Amino acid sequence: MTNIRTVAARAGVSPSTVSRAFARPEVVAEEARRRVFAAAAELGYQPNPVARSLAMGRTGNLGVIVPDIANPFFTPLIKEVQREARRRERSLFVADSDEHVRQELEVALAMARQVDGLVLASSRLPEEDIRAVAALTPVVTVSRVLDGVPAVATPSDRGIGQAVEHLLALGHRRLAYLGGPEESYVTPERHGALHDAAARGGLEVVDLGHFQPRYEPGVRAADLVLAEDVTAVLAYNDQIALGVVNRLTERGVRVPEEISVVGVDDTWIAGLTRPALTSVRVPVGRAGAVAVRMLADPAPGDGHAARESLATELIVRASTGPAPR
Amino acid sequence: MTNIRTVAARAGVSPSTVSRAFARPEVVAEEARRRVFAAAAELGYQPNPVARSLAMGRTGNLGVIVPDIANPFFTPLIKEVQREARRRERSLFVADSDEHVRQELEVALAMARQVDGLVLASSRLPEEDIRAVAALTPVVTVSRVLDGVPAVATPSDRGIGQAVEHLLALGHRRLAYLGGPEESYVTPERHGALHDAAARGGLEVVDLGHFQPRYEPGVRAADLVLAEDVTAVLAYNDQIALGVVNRLTERGVRVPEEISVVGVDDTWIAGLTRPALTSVRVPVGRAGAVAVRMLADPAPGDGHAARESLATELIVRASTGPAPR
DNA sequence: CAGTCGGATGACACCGGTTGCATAGTCGGC
DNA sequence: GCCGACTATGCAACCGGTGTCATCCGACTG
Structure with a gap:
């Protein structure tokens, strides 16, 4: 697979210039940029996001873990998290723990270092596990409140x-x-x-x-x-x-x-x-949006973890009526 | 954040030994292994999966992209893909393209290099885009058949x-x-x-x-x-x-x-x-399982791309009955 | 016309792991 | 007691990018 050096050789510039041409095109001179992109196109070169993540120390990804993707309760959350992630030009990875504590931990640990932040929805993990994950990457919990971890609560x-x-x-x-x-x-x-x-x-x-x-x-x-x-x-x-x-x-x-x-x-x-x-x-959709906001635009830490609370409300439809006498 | 060299120094061994202790513990002597793990525990060290991916050229992740996570049609697929991925000790990342071609491409490209294989379910991408993604990472399409790309068909x-x-x-x-x-x-x-x-x-x-x-x-x-x-x-x-x-x-x-x-x-x-x-x-769940099998245990390439086909069948319930006369 | 400034570029040291190869050390066999 | 084989470890080169710094060049200034 072609890398930055191959492209550099082909374009007759240094690897640094190729890197800059992709990362911050405006600092590269017109002519050099043109040649880099031409060479890249010929070779079918695309920057490797893994290498970029390693060098930059950030991945550009966000993650969300839900107990069950099939549960329609979580779909508005996923959708909103995704929308907010996209607005910030981050990719979103979703994972499902199958309502299983052990798997939730595995999934969370696997994801933790590959994302810049993690939304844990309705987590069933014991406190110490959540803290362990939070030690690896910024975490916001939804519908679960824990000392020292930013959270969006949805009190019923x-x-x-x-x-x-x-x-x-x-x-x-x-x-x-x-x-x-x-x-x-x-x-x-x-x-x-x-x-x-x-x-x-x-x-x-x-x-x-x-x-x-x-x-x-x-x-x-x-x-x-x-x-x-x-x-x-x-x-x-x-x-x-x-x-x-x-x-x-x-x-x-x-x-x-x-x-x-x-x-x-x-x-x-x-x-x-x-x-x-x-x-x-x-309001689990809004909770997701708020969680992403907290991850992506963290409030200046005033000592204790950020906290938001979104109220629930009753929606009356046809399954309730006057009590029979 | 602590890395392999810190741990090595603390354990009094070389970085290579730390690496091996985590990746292939059986090749490291009892005593050295013990000291490495002790040092790692004290420092709270966890191997960095991004660095590992870069060095090994594989990530250990699989990805699946569906048009709409909220569509219950796709949940059995996601569940089965996940189950099969887990059986093979791979993490699964799910992404949703919001029924939107442009976003599907973005999401697929973002994911492509961060996974070892990608399942594209009911993709709406134009052929050339699917091929572009398939050039970056192994792809199996589900419910979509394309020359040269492995696929699981579900003909109706x-x-x-x-x-x-x-x-x-x-x-x-x-x-x-x-x-x-x-x-x-x-x-x-x-x-x-x-x-x-x-x-x-x-x-x-x-x-x-x-x-x-x-x-x-x-x-x-x-x-x-x-x-x-x-x-x-x-x-x-x-x-x-x-x-x-x-x-x-x-x-x-x-x-x-x-x-x-x-x-x-x-x-x-x-x-x-x-x-x-x-x-x-x-049978979209089975299709997912088959797709993962094709990704993870690729058949010896006999020239043309692998192909599976799973038949559909009618389930009769209460919404159909004799025609009124 | 010399001096200064700023913009574009290249060299090089990273990021945090893996891995092929060389070497030191251990043990058994003859 | 020496040699060969085998094991455990260290060294160093890589994976593919980023970012800092020095250098070079042209242009502008006085």
Whole structure:
């Protein structure tokens, strides 16, 4: 493969001039630049980004790691991170940890030194592992807050508070809660937000346990819900909620006439299913954009790590209605 | 940041020994290895993958570029590519071209030299651009066939043929076709497969034009469908089909009693909506796995580029039924 | 016309690893 | 006790760029 010296020889200039012609064309004289590009074109030369990264100590890449690329919750985040990265002329590499802590660490370590900054979304890593990664490259976490590491938080208290208000206003008094996976950092946070809001408003909450954030566990959960004397369900996320809705419908229970269902995440499927799903919107796209901003334009370090917080809100659709009397 | 020489000094050995201790521990004596690792641990040293890539001429990374990460059609591909990459101890970087040719090229060029191989899924690039990328790094295309470039094809003729048979058997005689985006390589391929099969079986096809492969265009398409005298619809993909189903239902047209709807891609949403969607399954996950195999274990070059072909098949669900009389 | 200034270029030392080759050291065999 | 083989290590050249510094040249100034 051709390198900078080959091109230099062909163009009759020194390697330095070739390097400059590509990196900062304006400092090279017209004539020399022309000859360099001509030689490069003939030889099919392209600067080697790996060598450039090594010499410059920066790669021009950013990375984002999500637990599951297939989870539609993360796609707005990826899209926005990518858009912001592109605006800054950085390439974006995405990686998926398959909801698996061990793989998340491997993937993060593999990526760390090959990017100029890393966005860790909904990381399940233990604190010390996140810190280890942060020691290798600048890191911003999303939906996970850690001392000393810049973060974009998306606290669910407001959105879940609105969901509780909404259900109370519709006359519901007993709610089943389908919790998220035990390993997730967000699980206790959402659980706490719900219990706080419910206690304040006088809504009784029945905890039905932990569920993986996918469709099938929601199907299973629906039957548990029917065994309880509740008129509403709040699910950890939209996929679970969708499983519940479909299973209830199959069993002849009408949504929302007999049971109201609320999801969380407000992924795009929420608006597409019938009935469309009432859901707590998590501004994860904006969170991604903010995270990139924090990575690329770091605020002057005033001692402690940067922190942003983006509120959630309830989006009401067709899966919630007045409680049956 | 600490490098191999710092560690060497601390461990009282030469840089080469440190290098070998990390790269091929078995060739380093017990005692030396112990001291190297001790020194490395104290200094928090990790080998720099960029430097390693430069020296070795390989990065240990694979890349995959998809038109749209948010499109559920591609998630099985990404997942399988990742699984196969991991089996071979390669990291995987995913990138998204935002359904945009210009960005696809940029992304591909940026990635090309930083990976040992690239999977281009449903690429929309002009041939010469794909060849330019393939000149920089080994490339395997998926669902796109090009002379001289290894490829995994997923021809739709069989699956679409089955869909036509299925509809004919149900008594349908006139079908509306909602075509894909004009830029896509797959669009004419699917169109051709449909017209061939329809001509063979005696099914009349009404072409309703080109649609972007998303939900909203499907909603719009539904009203066009109703203006035609047809009893069945075949959509370019599931998202369009879903938009059609939802809009028909809204307008009081029952699916499948009055109109049957068939999608293509068999994404996971197809099974989740009500009625569940009959769809042509494209084995894109397996295609990804095969692509990685072709990249990582290249067949002895027998002159022309490797080629694999994976057949599609119809999955019948609830959105198709007997034609109304 | 000499002196100064500034812009373009080349030489060279890096960046942080890998690797072929030479050498020192160990051990066994005869 | 000497020789050959084999192992573990060090040296130094590379991978393909970047960036600093010195040099050279022409032009401008007084």
